[in-house]
Amino acid sequence: DIQMTQSPSSVSASVGDRVTITCRASQGVSSWLAWYQQKPGKAPTLLIYGASSLQGGVPSRFSGSGSGTDFILTISSLQPEDFAIYFCQQASGFPRTFGGGTKVEIK
């Protein structure tokens, strides 16, 4: 199975801050990587797919980069509605696997 490792596990930030979250795959997944946002009590929602493509309706302050084994999710200017948990997921093979999550908290 492909292991997905996210860091940090949590980050405290203020509105307007730039936030970066990293995701590392235990083997290359090319660009078969997605990022999700999850708010308490809700299902995850797709933010980024193909490592860097923005899902429709997602604000442009979200961006993704990377390929192979190392990936980054960037929130350029954190907004109040962005405080949530973020997960990466590889879609290169089965089983599909997710990172452990990064909680973005209010400083």
Place this chain on the structure above:
Amino acid sequence: QVQLVQSGAEVKKPGASVQVSCKASGYTFTKYALHWVRQAPGQSLEWMGWINPGNGNTKYSQKFQGRLTITRDTSASTAYLELTGLRSEDTTVYYCARDADTGGWFGHWGQGTLVTVSS
């Protein structure tokens, strides 16, 4: 618009079985794979398996082989998860999720179904 509506919360005893349904609407049911993903409280997401509603083919995570069955009813545009031999560790929220138009990530999710296993 695409909607995935899951059945309600369940409480089961250890050793019992549970079935969770996922009714799809807003698209051609047979065109997109449906997956089941679960999430224990405060934990990450765990992929369980998927079904091709078009032909009924399935693939399961090795972790759940022998305990998990995913089926579908095309006439009802509904997919089902059945998990047998329930144990306390199976107390989680179960989600169905549909492949996105753009690839093997999950573009649409059900609202989640909490299954509690308790004696």
